[in-house]
Amino acid sequence: MTTVSSEVHRYFRPIPGENLTRSVLIVDDEPMARTLLRLMLVRAGFNVSEAEDGFDALEKVKKNPPDIILLDVMMPGMDGFTVCETLRSEENTAALPIIMLSAKTDLESINRGLRLGATKYLTKPISPEDLTQHVYDALNDVEPTA
Numbered sequence: 001m002t003t004v005s006s007e008v009h010r011y012f013r014p015i016p017g018e019n020l021t022r023s024v025l026i027v028d029d030e031p032m033a034r035t036l037l038r039l040m041l042v043r044a045g046f047n048v049s050e051a052e053d054g055f056d057a058l059e060k061v062k063k064n065p066p067d068i069i070l071l072d073v074m075m076p077g078m079d080g081f082t083v084c085e086t087l088r089s090e091e092n093t094a095a096l097p098i099i100m101l102s103a104k105t106d107l108e109s110i111n112r113g114l115r116l117g118a119t120k121y122l123t124k125p126i127s128p129e130d131l132t133q134h135v136y137d138a139l140n141d142v143e144p145t146a
Contacts, residue, residue, distance in 0.1 A: 022139060023047040025066040027057040027083065028101075029075040033124075037070060037101075040128040041135065054078025058086060061093060068139055071118070073102035073109065081116055088117035097138040101126065 024046045026037045034050045041048045049066065051057035053075050061069070069087075073080035080100055087093040100118040102109065113121040119138045122131070 021047070022068070023049065023066040024135065025049050025051060025057065025060060025069045027051045027054065027069060027075075027080070028072040029053055030072070033072065037131070040131050041070075043128070044132045044135075046135070054080065054083040057083055061087065061096075065093065065096065068097040068099065068135060070135075071098055071100050073100055073104055073113065081112060084113065084118055085116045097141070099134060099138055 024041050026034050026041075026048060027050075028034045028037070029052055031052075034052070038048045038050065049060065049064075051060050055078055057069070057071070058078075060066075071080045071083055080102070084098055084100065087096060087098065097119045098117065100113040100121045101124055102113075102121070103124045104110075105123045110121045119141070120134055122134060126134075
């Protein structure tokens with residue numbers, strides 16, 4: 001009999017690589033979404049931290065900038081569009097890869113996210129394999145910081 005746990009682990013297999021030193025900040029107001037994203041990325045070998053809203057994200061980035069951010073669009077207080085725009089306006093975070101993740105699939109939202117500077121705009125739900133590949137691609141498009 002297959003359990004939920006064994007099914008989850010089947011989909012979150014580690015992918016070999018040099019990810020252990022790469023950090024990802026997950027920004028999402030939904031705890032379950034953060035947990036699922038964390039599982040996907042930790043199993044792929046990334047160091048993962050979390051922020052529960054836009055204000056928390058900006059504070060964490062200021063204190064300890066990650067190598068990449070996974071940013072939800074729809075959050076109370078400060079939405080992902082505002083977070084992205086704020087990060088792009090700061091010199092030290094202007095080039096930081098930002099992958100927006102959203103249930104908003106309309107062309108207007110996608111174009112807005114990309115226009116504000118998102119590296120990529122992906123729609124939920126997303127498979128672990130696709131997410132991991134997009135993170136790898138976004139990280140490889142920029143030079144790692146020392």
